[in-house]
Amino acid sequence: MPKKIGFLSFGHWMDHPDSKVRTGGDSLLQSIDLAVAAEEIGADGAYFRVHHFAQQLGTPAPLLAAVGARTKRIEIGTGVVDMRYSNPLGFAEDIAAADLISQGRLQLGVSRGSPEQVIDGWKYFGFEPAAGENDADMARRHTLEFLTAIEGKKFAQPNPRPMFPNPPGLLRIEPHSPGLRERIWWGAGSDATARWAADEGMNLMSSTLKNDETGEPFHVQQRKQIEAYHEQWAQHDHGFTPRVSISRSIFAITNDEDRRYFLGSGERGDQFGNIDERTRAVFGRSYADEPDALIEQLLKDEALQAADTLLLTLPTQLGVDYNTHVLEAFMTHVAPAIGWR
Incomplete structure (x- = not known):
């Protein structure tokens, strides 16, 4: 099966002379424009952090x-969406509406989230872990409640004197978008959470950061995570074939502007370290080179070979035109050699 290739944007903005994205409005509007441009050049996906x-x-x-x-x-x-911050039912309404507007094209990544900008930021959104829970448990609980809602489960007792007539029986969250449940992805930072995603019938999303569980190179640990996910999925009958995405920072150098921005910026090795007091992690290398050299390097990336979807992280603040070039250069000069259509 040919790989799908899309972009992943963090949507950074900064009021700085060198940034082409100065405000939140710039970020949102340019994100829309970049998705339109990506579709026009033949990319498969537009994803947002x-x-x-x-x-x-x-x-x-x-x-x-x-x-x-x-x-x-x-x-x-x-x-991904950090589910520690999300009201499961309100989120289910919003996402179903967005999916219906797109006519069923959403591929929603959710997770516990990464270390955030403020301490326990979810508290400011009105959420607290239940008795015996930690914040990761709360995120998983919110996720399961969200999944139940988008499945269309009827659970709410109707008002005997409603403003508008109700259908018979209990009521569900509206609008309902058929098929959305099979297009939810879990962002897994460990082998255990990848297996949990398989148990719960979610696709797997694995980024450039993973718990260091064996000390092996990042791409090897990530490939083993993908294998663990597929092995766990095979224990169930979820009724559809799952997908697996990975993220990479990859820049095909094809002109002088690319050389000015990225020549020499590719990292030859992974980075290991602690992301908090409990978790040791490995951060995958980035790639920046001439197309032929990139192809040689990427064909050795075991996780890239195991995944069916590749998300390219883009330098948002360089603007829509340059990021469209980055995506198109990769798709033209590199992607066919690594399994894209």
């Missing part, structure tokens, strides 16, 4: 809906 309390993209539903209204073919997703 979600961070709260940061000059980056936040609540995803308005952006996903806007991109869905401006495009016709491209998949639209997140990588």
Whole structure:
């Protein structure tokens, strides 16, 4: 099966002379324009990272809906929504509406999230772990409640004197988008959470950061995570074939502007270190080279060979035109050699 290739944008903005994305409005509008441009050049997906309390993209539903209204073919997703901050039922309404606007093209990545800008930021959104839970448990609980809602489960007792007539029986969250449940992805940072995603019938999303569980190179650990996910999925009958995405920072150097920005910036090795007091992690290398050299390097990336979807992280603040060039250069000069159509 040919790989799908899309972009992943963090939507950074900064009021700085060198930035082409100065405000939150710039970030949102340019994100829409970049998705339109990506569709025009033949990319498969437009994905957006979600961070709260940061000059980056936040609540995803308005952006996903806007991109869905401006495009016709491209998949639209997140990588990932931090479910510690999400009201499961309100989020289910918003995402179903965005999916219907896009006519069923959402590929929604959710997760526990990464270390955030503020301490326990989810508290400011009105959420607290239940008795015996930690914040990761709360994120998984919110996720399961969200999944139940988008499945269309009827659970709410109708008012005997409603403003509008109700259908018989209990009521569900509306609108309902058929098929959305099979297009939810879990961002897994460990082998255990990848297996949990398989148990719960979610696709797997694995980024450039993973718990260091064996000390092996990042791409090897990530390939083993993908294998663990598929082995666990095979224990169930979820009724559909799962997908696996990975993220990479890859820059094909094809002109002088590329050389000025990225020549020599590719990292030859992974980075290991602690991301908090409990977790040792490995951060995957980035790639920046001439196309032939990139192809040689990427064919040795075991996780890239095991995944079916590749998300390229883009330098948002360089603007829509340059990021479209980055994506097109990769798709033209590198992607066919690594399994793209």
